[in-house]
Amino acid sequence: MAKRYWLFKNEPDCFSIDDLVKAPDQTAEWEGVRNYQARNFLRDEVKKGDEVFFYHSNANPPGIVGVCKVVRDGYPDPTALDPESRYYDPKSTSDDPRWYMVDVQLTRKLSDIIPLSTLKAAPGLESMMVTQKGSRLSIQPVTADEWRTIMKLVRRM
DNA sequence: GCCAACGTTGGC
DNA sequence: GCCAACGTTGGC
Numbered sequence: 585m586a587k588r589y590w591l592f593k594n595e596p597d598c599f600s601i602d603d604l605v606k607a608p609d610q611t612a613e614w615e616g617v618r619n620y621q622a623r624n625f626l627r628d629e630v631k632k633g634d635e636v637f638f639y640h641s642n643a644n645p646p647g648i649v650g651v652c653k654v655v656r657d658g659y660p661d662p663t664a665l666d667p668e669s670r671y672y673d674p675k676s677t678s679d680d681p682r683w684y685m686v687d688v689q690l691t692r693k694l695s696d697i698i699p700l701s702t703l704k705a706a707p708g709l710e711s712m713m714v715t716q717k718g719s720r721l722s723i724q725p726v727t728a729d730e731w732r733t734i735m736k737l738v739r740r741m
Numbered sequence: 742g743c744c745a746a747c748g749t750t751g752g753c
Numbered sequence: 754g755c756c757a758a759c760g761t762t763g764g765c
Binding site: 641720 | 762763
């Protein structure tokens with residue numbers, strides 16, 4: 585299976601690129617995804633070795649702030665079973681886990697954010713999911729062309 | 742804080 | 754299975 589590319593969104597108030605920088609081994613569990621379409625990606629399609637843009641949503645400005653790598657395939661998200669967790673879901677059980685997550689490791693934090701406005705203006709990213717109006721999915725596939733286009737912006741920084 | 746877009750729930 | 758009501762996301 586060829587390596588694939590993704591964009592993972594997070595609100596920096598919740599878990600930011602700096603939290604990943606500070607994490608042990610600069611590795612974190614991408615927990616708390618509670619959307620079925622995103623869940624299906626995490627469970628079935630996001631694989632170890634895939635590369636990921638770390639995106640800050642609900643931020644000023646929103647945009648891509650880092651690059652990371654998937655280091656563990658999808659597995660059941662234990663926070664769904666923890667009544668103390670903000671991600672607790674009483675309908676999920678250990679026999680029939682409803683929610684999945686992967687582990688990611690930092691590759692690099694960008695020296696500057698690539699704002700959403702830059703992505704929207706960049707030739708070649710017109711049909712990228714994150715540049716579309718109303719795009720709410722928190723786990724988004726990125727095409728190899730889109731990945732290359734954005735990495736060119738990264739190298740220019 | 743506003744509000745458009747989207748997802749989920751639940752009555753029927 | 755439809756769809757109105759409601760809740761959430763996320764840019765601005």
